Amino acid sequence: MKMIKAIIKPFKLDEVREALTSAGIEGLTVSEVRGFGRQKGQTEIYRGAEYQVSLLPKVEIEVAVSDAMVETVIETIQKSAHTGSIGDGKIFVLDMGQSVRIRTGETGEMAL
Amino acid sequence: MKMIKAIIKPFKLDEVREALTSAGIEGLTVSEVRGFGRQKGQTEIYRGAEYQVSLLPKVEIEVAVSDAMVETVIETIQKSAHTGSIGDGKIFVLDMGQSVRIRTGETGEMAL
Amino acid sequence: MKMIKAIIKPFKLDEVREALTSAGIEGLTVSEVRGFGRQKGQTEIYRGAEYQVSLLPKVEIEVAVSDAMVETVIETIQKSAHTGSIGDGKIFVLDMGQSVRIRTGETGEMAL
Amino acid sequence: MTRKTLLTTGALSTLLVAVAAPASAAVDPETTFVFNTLLFLVMGFLVMFMAAGFAMLESGMVRRKNTAAICLKNIALYSIAGLAFYLVGYNLMYDGVNGGFLGSFSMWNPGAGEAAYAAAIEAKDQAKIAETFGKISETGYAAASDWFFQMVFVATTASIVSGTVAERIKVWPFMIFVVFLAAIIYPIQGSWQWGGGWLAELGFSDFAGSTLVHSTGGWAALTGAIILGARRGKYKDGRVIPIQANNIPMVTLGTFILWLGWFGFNGGSQLALGSASDAIAISTIFVNTNAAAAGGVVVVMALTQLLFKKIDLTMVLNGALAGLVSITAGPDSPTIWQSALIGGVGGVLVVVFVPLLDRLKIDDVVGAISVHLVAGIWGTLAVPLTNSGASFVNQAIGIVAIGGFVVVCSTIVWLALKYTIGIRVSEEAEEAGLDQSELGLDPNPPMGQVASGTA
Amino acid sequence: MTRKTLLTTGALSTLLVAVAAPASAAVDPETTFVFNTLLFLVMGFLVMFMAAGFAMLESGMVRRKNTAAICLKNIALYSIAGLAFYLVGYNLMYDGVNGGFLGSFSMWNPGAGEAAYAAAIEAKDQAKIAETFGKISETGYAAASDWFFQMVFVATTASIVSGTVAERIKVWPFMIFVVFLAAIIYPIQGSWQWGGGWLAELGFSDFAGSTLVHSTGGWAALTGAIILGARRGKYKDGRVIPIQANNIPMVTLGTFILWLGWFGFNGGSQLALGSASDAIAISTIFVNTNAAAAGGVVVVMALTQLLFKKIDLTMVLNGALAGLVSITAGPDSPTIWQSALIGGVGGVLVVVFVPLLDRLKIDDVVGAISVHLVAGIWGTLAVPLTNSGASFVNQAIGIVAIGGFVVVCSTIVWLALKYTIGIRVSEEAEEAGLDQSELGLDPNPPMGQVASGTA
Amino acid sequence: MTRKTLLTTGALSTLLVAVAAPASAAVDPETTFVFNTLLFLVMGFLVMFMAAGFAMLESGMVRRKNTAAICLKNIALYSIAGLAFYLVGYNLMYDGVNGGFLGSFSMWNPGAGEAAYAAAIEAKDQAKIAETFGKISETGYAAASDWFFQMVFVATTASIVSGTVAERIKVWPFMIFVVFLAAIIYPIQGSWQWGGGWLAELGFSDFAGSTLVHSTGGWAALTGAIILGARRGKYKDGRVIPIQANNIPMVTLGTFILWLGWFGFNGGSQLALGSASDAIAISTIFVNTNAAAAGGVVVVMALTQLLFKKIDLTMVLNGALAGLVSITAGPDSPTIWQSALIGGVGGVLVVVFVPLLDRLKIDDVVGAISVHLVAGIWGTLAVPLTNSGASFVNQAIGIVAIGGFVVVCSTIVWLALKYTIGIRVSEEAEEAGLDQSELGLDPNPPMGQVASGTA
Ligand SMILES: Nc1ncnc2c1ncn2[C@@H]1O[C@H](COP(=O)(O)OP(=O)(O)O)[C@@H](O)[C@H]1O
Ligand SMILES: Nc1ncnc2c1ncn2[C@@H]1O[C@H](COP(=O)(O)OP(=O)(O)O)[C@@H](O)[C@H]1O
Numbered sequence A, B, C: 001m002k003m004i005k006a007i008i009k010p011f012k013l014d015e016v017r018e019a020l021t022s023a024g025i026e027g028l029t030v031s032e033v034r035g036f037g038r039q040k041g042q043t044e045i046y047r048g049a050e051y052q053v054s055l056l057p058k059v060e061i062e063v064a065v066s067d068a069m070v071e072t073v074i075e076t077i078q079k080s081a082h083t084g085s086i087g088d089g090k091i092f093v094l095d096m097g098q099s100v101r102i103r104t105g106e107t108g109e110m111a112l
Numbered sequence D, E, F: 001m002t003r004k005t006l007l008t009t010g011a012l013s014t015l016l017v018a019v020a021a022p023a024s025a026a027v028d029p030e031t032t033f034v035f036n037t038l039l040f041l042v043m044g045f046l047v048m049f050m051a052a053g054f055a056m057l058e059s060g061m062v063r064r065k066n067t068a069a070i071c072l073k074n075i076a077l078y079s080i081a082g083l084a085f086y087l088v089g090y091n092l093m094y095d096g097v098n099g100g101f102l103g104s105f106s107m108w109n110p111g112a113g114e115a116a117y118a119a120a121i122e123a124k125d126q127a128k129i130a131e132t133f134g135k136i137s138e139t140g141y142a143a144a145s146d147w148f149f150q151m152v153f154v155a156t157t158a159s160i161v162s163g164t165v166a167e168r169i170k171v172w173p174f175m176i177f178v179v180f181l182a183a184i185i186y187p188i189q190g191s192w193q194w195g196g197g198w199l200a201e202l203g204f205s206d207f208a209g210s211t212l213v214h215s216t217g218g219w220a221a222l223t224g225a226i227i228l229g230a231r232r233g234k235y236k237d238g239r240v241i242p243i244q245a246n247n248i249p250m251v252t253l254g255t256f257i258l259w260l261g262w263f264g265f266n267g268g269s270q271l272a273l274g275s276a277s278d279a280i281a282i283s284t285i286f287v288n289t290n291a292a293a294a295g296g297v298v299v300v301m302a303l304t305q306l307l308f309k310k311i312d313l314t315m316v317l318n319g320a321l322a323g324l325v326s327i328t329a330g331p332d333s334p335t336i337w338q339s340a341l342i343g344g345v346g347g348v349l350v351v352v353f354v355p356l357l358d359r360l361k362i363d364d365v366v367g368a369i370s371v372h373l374v375a376g377i378w379g380t381l382a383v384p385l386t387n388s389g390a391s392f393v394n395q396a397i398g399i400v401a402i403g404g405f406v407v408v409c410s411t412i413v414w415l416a417l418k419y420t421i422g423i424r425v426s427e428e429a430e431e432a433g434l435d436q437s438e439l440g441l442d443p444n445p446p447m448g449q450v451a452s453g454t455a
């Protein structure tokens, strides 16, 4: 099993979630994060003092998937989160050894 | 070592934290997330327009543990976070290669 | 590739980010979290009732790096986030199998 | 002395002067009429704005998931209480009480006098104008201005209840309770004193309503809190689990608005502005009202610092209000120092009673019982200390009679609601928050919508 | 009947009494002068504070990323509208209209009368004082107090627009629109009625501005919303995507402030306080204004509960305002019950028109078109129901004439702006939020700075 | 000219008219008395509400972790300043100054005149009533109403300080400073002018307190900021690190409340409403006050757009206040246009001085030094531009004398506090936030409690 973490632009969240649902994903977890990368924030002035907006708002999606689904999910996210402009984000795939559904105690792929 | 990630219902946080402490866990990290899964949000109406509450408030707990503790921790979380109703959440176990305590520079299990 | 997760004191964020940039890191993702550990919150009184501040504000940094960079990044974070007082935080290194840049579709170390 | 005759006395003294000393400097009756009316309107709009103060205070004190619900309750209760007071309450409180126990069941209307006066002006009949004006200048103010001023008081009473029972009560049953409170319970007990009923004849003294308004609201809140039960998770294993305010600046803003409104509440209760004496009295009331609130603030600051090692701000804010409630029964007689002390004792009561109620597992979300009921009783008892016209015995009789009446009536209404349509939301609804369960607001709006921003 | 002559009539009746019956109780002319002026100032500061109400309401309704931008727009429009009204608007509205279509293009000044009076007092010349005072007591109030009261009305008109076009309009083009609105559009249509122009002569009736202020703002908002287009993402695949308020307590606070301000808005529009009749009229206006808002609240609560199974709070708040707008055209003639009904119908209109506009893809962020335009039309049409001096035909003529004029003028200004400097921010700016794109505020301040806190 | 004699002049002119022309329209003395008192009360409650304005403005400007602490400071300072002014300040400022340097050390009391009048009324002794009323009508207002109005001014002075030193000062030492400020520093300098001391005799002119209130607060803030030092992390490696406001709508609300309150601040400083002249003067003051604020807003909008390419909202809000401070020294003499210009220059000063102070590493959290001190100096110097009764030399003397006095006294108090109990919180406390360190509020309440919600 893998834990797929995708960092995307906030306004793409709905689209990505819908695409993943269509691709058969039944669950995911989302959080608000702030990203630093090649996409640079603007230089702004506050009360006469310059500052650089360094962290931009992003959304992180975590989806635990069976190995069989990894490729599909990556592809789905890549397509639905894509705008082509800088700052679109990343997809990271982490190794996951175990998974448990708290309600039922089911484990492994049954728990996803 | 493993990184255990548990997504639970927010009001269960205190209980889970206390159970983990009793089980010997000395540290953990918590964040607010929003979950999408089998538990469906209600359909609501705002100013005459229907919408679906799609993301529900959840809390994510991250606990880094030694391999020896993995089972205990999973069990403890599963028990203390359990309500039996849909949306209780998931426990995911990720592989973790290294860990460092910033204050002392200790590494490995010493750092947990 | 590895996913490095560091939990640090919030006011150290800028310093750590700058140190990582100097060390050649081009991207990272940050989120607000709350930490429970050896550093204990104070006992406070609210409207006559005592309570324990149990979760302290922390910041979590996630950096995906090539295997070659792991040591440098750990060291950099450890140094820049260090204050020497309790609650400085942890660095965890997770195994990461794949990475994709959404904008270009690049994968692997090219995508970091 | 009734609230209405209070005015008559004030106006009369003016008239006496005017009549007895035609060459004197006294205010002419029509000017007096305008002044009195203006007092009601200006002080009335200040009291009206207290509804916003309660809304902000309460929305700051509850958890975030219940903020919208408490806002709704506050604007709705202000609306509904006003309409109920129009339909039933006002005349039940003020119409033909004559030393008795209640007025008449009828709708308020501005009365024939003003209509006749308007007709005379229309007809440009000078004699008729003078005659009809003579009639309306006996009360000395526009009827509607008085109605407005009395109406905002009943709204205050209802506001007190909403804070205590927040975060777990259903909207509609609460509104039904407000109807009974504003149409029946408040007016009947009010008629005993301000309507010129038996308490007024006895010699009870409650200038602006420590007992009639604040304790009445407090008793209704207390019975509500007991019958409704505590919020889930507030008391666990014999311990009190603090549930923190979600927005302290809002609580502060609400308190400041209430403090502002209290100048209208107490100052307007002089009921007349048509003479130098009235102007002097209202000025005294302003400074005493202010001093009592200040006393409450300072005492609670010192006390919480001593007891808890840190200042407890929400208690300090409660202390300001407790000071205001304490002085409300007699803001015209003490000196500034006495007022500050009276208010300060109100502050002490907050520090004592907020934890005490928690120990009794009476869950009062905003501290309204300590602030309005307990300090209201204290303030009423304190009147004889500076006002020789009042007696402890009469004060006690008034407190007990009104307390008993309000507790019995409220209990009946709360229980009737509880065992018919129910008053408490389900466990899941409480968990999810009333904003979602009662108002259908997504507690969690789409991230793209709120992810960022400067507020 | 013009807004100005309204006053004269009021003051005159007093003067008549005073003159005809020297022994009578009537208010003396200088006292009348002070009362009238005081009315303008007190009611004026209440209306001025409505600017804060609009700002809070709108900042609560938009998404977090646009809160600062809407705050800026509100304080800026109040400032700019006032200056524009000084430079051009006031005299265009009130100076020498004489049954016509506009006044004069000139700057407001307090007039020679007061200067002469001041000079006479300076010179201690009793005869001159009496003579010059006689002149200024013909209008019966300090010129500046009237200017102040009229100025806050134009600011209200401009505030209405800002809410509708929020979250996507550029700051500066919006400000230019405000200049035209306050300097030209509002004053010209206003001159037709309150300036004593052709509509006043016709017999149109709009006591405090359901049409002149609220519908005018509403028409300007409607044309703006259409020309500007909807917010990105509001309408998708034929569906309406709700964009939730970011801060409901702020919306509630704003609504309460507006409600408070409305006592000034309608009460002050009596334009005189120097007699018992005026005092009675203003009192009636206060209670009717309050009842209409309460009616709006209650009706929308019931209706949204029935239609949507849950109460919709932002619509309830809109309902309060719609009630207020509805009563504004004639707050002096109905009874309380009639007022509550008139306001209640305003509430119904909100529940009908908010979704209707969405179906038409007219994106009104705060519901201002339903509240101010639609309820304003209703309120104007409702006047003849309780005021025999008004006729449906004349009311309809006024509504159509003013509506047509404002729509045409607004369209011209909006289109001119659109095709020159542009009125809409870029897609990226809208996505990032106007706080960042227009004001340079980091939507995302350094975490160490805001990570924790109690607010 | 003292603040008190100002009134006497106003009232006298009325009396003169009344006496000299018995058949005239003049306001009778008792009506005058009521009007004057009413002015103090109404304008006084507006100024009182400015305390809420400061609280909201400041709680919006600080970081989230310090919001509750600043709320506490604001409500506490209002309370404490009022009590200190009662115990010591008022009489030190107004009692027997006679061209000198301070009044008497004694507690305020309403005086024997009103007591005698009350006794006469009680006794129904017409002659005594007339005689005693004659006495109190010499001042022409209820003593307590004047006390109230003067008291809210001292509270304003103290509020100015709290904003500058926010986010790092300890609560109790700050409160001790407030005691000295309200009881000693403010009253002594105030006595020089408004108490009829040497500056008044010299011919210094400060109508409502650009220097006496605003600069005084500003000087105290400046010395405090220097002695206290900057917030940790504000200046790093020679750069200024912006620390953003946490809640812009609150800052806006606070600004609007202050703007509203300023009508009371300047309007009430006419000190009399008992004649047409007074009513005219107050009306002029209202429109000028409004225009100055508007001027400040518009100028800062334009200037920040030009200099920074984007409008800086917090500076615009500062600009409104700087405009208000600028006009405060002489709101009665300019025309609207002149007022807007005077206010506009105040706005320019904000744009210049906010960054300048930062370059000097003087850390002023809310911009109070630029707004109140700098614009206060400007406003005082600007008086002779439109008021021929004032001279630049005298204005400069007043500014320097008061500035010197306040700086010296403040420095002594701040340093005494610093080297005894300390004035600054520890580094850890500053890091954690004052809400936690001073008030014990969990900056981080249990997640289940706040995780969700609509606020
Ligand atoms: N090495 C990394 N580790 C973790 N997160 C990263 C990393 N690189 C980029 N990110 C995240 O991805 C987001 C987008 O990256 P960026 O370099 O700005 O543009 P792009 O995705 O187009 O290459 C960043 O804001 C950050 O949140
Ligand atoms: N595949 C998944 N990957 C990541 N998070 C998941 C996944 N499935 C579920 N979750 C998380 O677990 C929560 C609960 O899941 P849900 O399917 O609603 O109920 P249950 O836990 O009872 O099966 C979701 O809200 C989501 O946060």
Ligand SMILES: Nc1ncnc2c1ncn2[C@@H]1O[C@H](COP(=O)(O)OP(=O)(O)O)[C@@H](O)[C@H]1O
Binding pocket: B026, B027, B028, B029, B030, B062, B063, B064, B065, B101, B102, B103, B112, C007, C034, C035, C036, C037, C038, C039, C040, C056, C058, C085, C086, C087, C088, C089, C090
């Ligand atoms: N086992 C763990 N798993 C996850 N996070 C941890 C763990 N232990 C500590 N942390 C995180 O690190 C933070 C600091 O740890 P703490 O024990 O307080 O001090 P120190 O880092 O000095 O040892 C905690 O607040 C928590 O967020």
